[in-house]
Amino acid sequence: MRAICLFIFLAIFQMAYAQTHSRQELDSTLENLKKQDKLSEWIYQRIAYSAEKPEERLPFLMATAGETWRKPKTNHELEASLNLLINQGYYQLYTGNVLQSIEEYERAHAFYQKRPLDLDVVEYVLKPLGNNYTRLGDYTNAIFIQKKSLEIARRNRDSLSVASVYNNLAISYKSMGDLKQAADMCLKGFSYLTKNSPLKGLLNSTLADVQFELGEMEKSSASITEALDILSRDKQDSYTAYWLLSAYTLAGNIEQQRGSFAKSRKYYQQGLQLIEEKFRGGRRREKANLLVQTGNILIKIEQPAAALVAYNRALQTLLPEFRSSAIESLPAENSLYGENRLYDALEGRANALLELNKNEPALSNFLLALKAGSKARVEFSDVADRLYYQKQSKRLAEKAINTAFALWQKTGQEKYSALILRLTEQTKSRTLSEHIERNRQLLSNTNNPLLKQHSALKRAIAYYEKEYLLNKKPSISHNKEEVQHKLSLLEKEIRKKYPSWNKSMDKAESSFEKVINEIPLGTRVLNFFWGTENVYLVTASTGRIDTIIKIANAPRLNRMISDYVERYFRRGAAAMTNHPEKFYSESQVIYKQLLLPGLRGIKQKKILIIADDILGYLPFESLITPGRYSPNISKWPFLLKKHPIGYAYSLQTWLSASSQKSSNPTFSGFFISKAEGGPPIPAVEEEARNLEHLIQGSQFIDKEATVKNFSQALSTSSSLHLSTHSYLFGKEKEPVLQLSDGKFFLFELSAQTKVPGLVVLSACGTADGAMATGEGILSLSRGFTAAGTAGVVAGLWNINDASSAQLITSFYSKLQKGNDASTALHQAKLDWISQQHSNHALLLPYYWSSLIYIGKPQTINLKPAASYSWTYWTLSLFTLAIFAGFLMRRKSRSSKE
The missing domain is CATH 3.40.50.1460 (Rossmann fold)
Structure with missing residues (x-):
């Protein structure tokens, strides 16, 4: 098969272009090609020129399609157009823009599907697209594309490609936390390789990463050592150099985990040096990651000022326009984009600032990190990926809440209490809020063809998901994945065409200073945040936040409530019936720890509980308020007797x-x-x-x-x-x-x-x-x-x-x-x-x-059933009327006679 290889094309056209020394000469060449109607040569000239200095000339490359004078006609011209999309995807990633890179590779994939050309689509389109999805955290789409790649590679009997795809699948499953499946993918990949293949080094590196996550440190160390030995053996091409870079990064992470900080920093330095030598300033994401990891080590050895320098360098790598002239300097919010490495750099910077007792700028960095994460989350079409992001972001939100709480205690400023409420909301039921908002948009735009298609795809996904759960047929799962990917692409199209569609994602970012004004009079909201270390209770009523309470030792409280719910409710009534006094005491302890501080001085009658984590299983109204035990259960001071209690998934979903x-x-x-x-x-x-x-x-x-x-x-x-x-x-x-x-x-x-x-x-x-x-x-x-x-x-x-x-x-x-x-x-x-x-x-x-x-409380109009007494009397009167009529007719007939 004659494959289009972007690197071969680049080499050919860079050599051909070697005599051109200025943009003026290039413009002249391009103009001549245009006059001769040589479209493919015109495209390749622009690709080659851009490849010399990709960071500087990327805008020129991206403008190529818009400056063409006609559509491609011949196969050669179609190949050139496809190669342009591939190069645009490659250099967008090279300069650190994952989202734009994904878009270019998706366009390349769509182009190829309409016009299948003589192209190694796995190597030049599907692999980089799948890897980009993984980088973004869009694992559902990543695995879908990787499975498609595997199918093609197997059909072509390309063992190297099969092994490479198994490696990519292992990375995706590892990122999702499915370590058993990830390890299995690595082993399958090894079975397709010869002894001396460099891909063995790549697979060993990925296996080491899986073993590292499993806590198998000795195995992980052995695997990464073998990977480094294989990948360092020969002169690296662009592929093996990138694999070696990943191995250096992982080796550093393993040594960091083991506490060997000097060895860890040495590996990171080797990675940074490799980037400078082989990638001419490219691979920004990888460079930023190495700098972040270096900063993490410096935090651990109590050098926060030096760590801050490393994190700043990482930020400047990802945001070249950012210049940190002072500790308080922040990147502009509109410069942020969906990038996990940006998220890591901002979080690291915040951690360093906390160590330097700079709480205010630390908080600002935590918030920017969450903003960057939200921008990436917008791209996820699958609920599972959004839920996974929610889990990851909650850890960072807890750090931000801890910081804001310390500032609130110190200053008493309302901006910090409002921020804490907003953060508690952003970390609960966000996916639910988005679903509600999008459902409303679908209802209000029933004639929109794109939204009709969206509804049809959702129905198809539900159908396939049900069929798969009931029958477990792989073909059904494949159909579902196909439809999910179509839905993902459709949602991107909808977001571009209808900006209002994004409101469902942006709503969780809205100002909760305004939201609390909508709380009804006579209602107090108890909004919980359950962290890994602390539990926070934010109480609010109409137009104000009443108080914020920090409850220490979340793990101990979690065990207490979990045991309480399991023993007294989930297992049946026996424990409560046989040991009422013990139940009474334990219930009262939970009430005092969770609710009493938030209900002191309460005048409102109604309570709205917005639970979090384990609290979602707790029946709050059954909790025992202060009072002495009595064998007479009717006299127990249940919270129910003092306040009507309602529940909500979040304040946002309740009010809307x-x-x-x-x-x-x-x-x-x-x-x-x-x-x-x-x-x-x-x-x-x-x-x-x-x-x-x-x-x-x-x-x-x-x-x-x-x-x-x-x-x-x-x-x-x-x-x-x-x-x-x-x-x-x-x-x-x-x-x-x-x-x-x-x-x-x-x-x-x-x-x-x-x-x-x-x-x-x-x-x-x-x-x-x-x-x-x-x-x-x-x-x-x-x-x-x-x-x-x-x-x-x-x-x-x-x-x-x-x-x-x-x-x-x-x-x-x-x-x-x-x-x-x-x-x-x-x-x-x-x-x-x-x-x-x-x-x-x-x-x-x-x-x-x-x-x-x-x-939300609502009055429901229910028609009463027809009353049996009313029906009885109606039938009786009807019967009497008929009988009376009969008698009158009979009497009339008799008188005539």
Whole structure:
């Protein structure tokens, strides 16, 4: 196969161009080629000229396509146009611009797909594109492209290319934290190589990185030593020089971890020297990384001033226009771009400034680092990648909060308290907020062809994801990945064409000084941030932040709450029933540590809890406030008795929620009283009967509660009730609802554009799910909120059937009396604990505190069911009227006779 090799083209045209000594001569040459209509030669002249000084001449290269006088026609001209895109991608990366490099390689890939040319597409398009996605942190797209590369390389029986792709896959899986898969990719790569192949050095380097992450330091050290031996053996070309550079960097990281700082710095210095010798000032990202790592060592050996110099050099490498004339100097915010190395350099700079007791400039650098990370995050189309970023950024946000809190304590300035609130918001449910905002945009632009296509692709992804979970066929997974990549490219197109689309990503950056003004009167917000070291509680009410409390020793508190929830709620009622006094005491301790400082002097009646991390599993209203223990449970001072409590995923999502008013309110209820092969569940049957007598609407019981009927009710009902089995499916722990003829998964809600305003999930654990650090619990209730539901009633654990049926009936009854949904549930619980029960233990929180209301309080219009007494009297009167008419006709007939 005759392959287009950009390096061969560069060599040819640089030699041909050697006689041209000025831009003036080049312009003359280009003009002559244009007059002769020699398009391909004209393009190659510009490529060759730009390659001599790529950093300086990149703008000239990027202007090439815009200055062409016609479209390419011949194969030679098409090859030249494709080669231009490849070179643009290569030199954008060379000068450190990953985002622009990705865009050029994506254009090259699209060009090749439309016009397949005689090109090694794996080597010159797919590999660099996949690696760029990995650099950005867009691992879903990276793995998709790398798998595509692997497929082509195998088809071509190109063993070197196959091994190289396995290496890239290993890097992607390692970056995602899937170390077992990463190690497996390395081993598969080795199987395709001969003994003396330089690629063995690359694979050893990647394997060393995986072993390093696994904590296998001796193995990692041995692997990197072998890698350095192989890669240093011969004279390096551009490929092996880059591999050697990566090996030097990793070797330094390993020695840094082992505490051998002198050896580590030596490796970093060798890497910097290699960059100067082989890349003529290019490879900015790699150079910045080496400088950041050098700074990290200097921090560890207590030389923060020297570390600051290293971090500044890293910043200047990535932002050539930045000049650090003083400690307080900052890069301009508009100069930032989505780049992980920029994020690292700014974080390192902040750490050094903290060591120098420069808290204010340190905080500014932390905030800029988060801003740079957000710019990269915009490019991620897959939710998993955004969630992974949230987890990483929360660590940095905690440092920023710690710094802002120290400044707030010292100065009392409101700007620091407002900043802490904003940071607590940015580190929770951000992906959820974006989903809500984008769903609104889809609803308001239903005729937009691009957004229609976006909705169709989301539906396709949900379909393939469900099919794969149920059938585990690799072909289904491949189809899903194809559609996900199409969605990624479509979203980039939408962002360019419709800037308003980005508002969903920018909203989390908005001013929370303004947001607190929207908190309703009479409500106090308790907004938690759960860090690795400390827990912060920010309390706010209308127009102000009331206080900020720092609670030390987050790991100890995490263990305490986790054990409390597991023992007293998740495992059933036994521990609470058998040891009520112990439960009382432990509950009171948690209340005093978590809530008491934030509720002192409170005048508001309503409390909004915005939980974080482990707190998402805690039923706050069941906590015991100060007071002496009594065997009489009805006298226990539950928080429920003092304040109505609602829950929200974030202040942003709560305030932005809007009730979906309907002129024709419709209610749909789904009830499955029989589990597979099991006896009927009396409580579900009772719940169905009670609601049938209470609310006018459609009921789907047992066999009628199908996936089809449920899907239809989702888009046509204003209120939806579900009393069926819910659980976490498979090793993925995907929340799922079991319907009569199949399953409905959480991710299927992401394809919904219209959902009910109120959803009541009277099922087991519907507020439960996997914990995503920095985002929250990925539950069914969260899925409905993401799709646009304003309020959800959901269960934190497997609720007691008898109590739940009565609580739910009471809840709906109070809704019909005009109470908002949050207040209705609160009053239903108060009624429960004020009742006389045959079993006194039913007053324990296990039986009544599982169901919680998540979302903005809203009044729901439910049509009452037709009254049986009214129906009876209507029928009776109707019957009497008929009988009276009959008698009158008979009497009239008799008189005539």
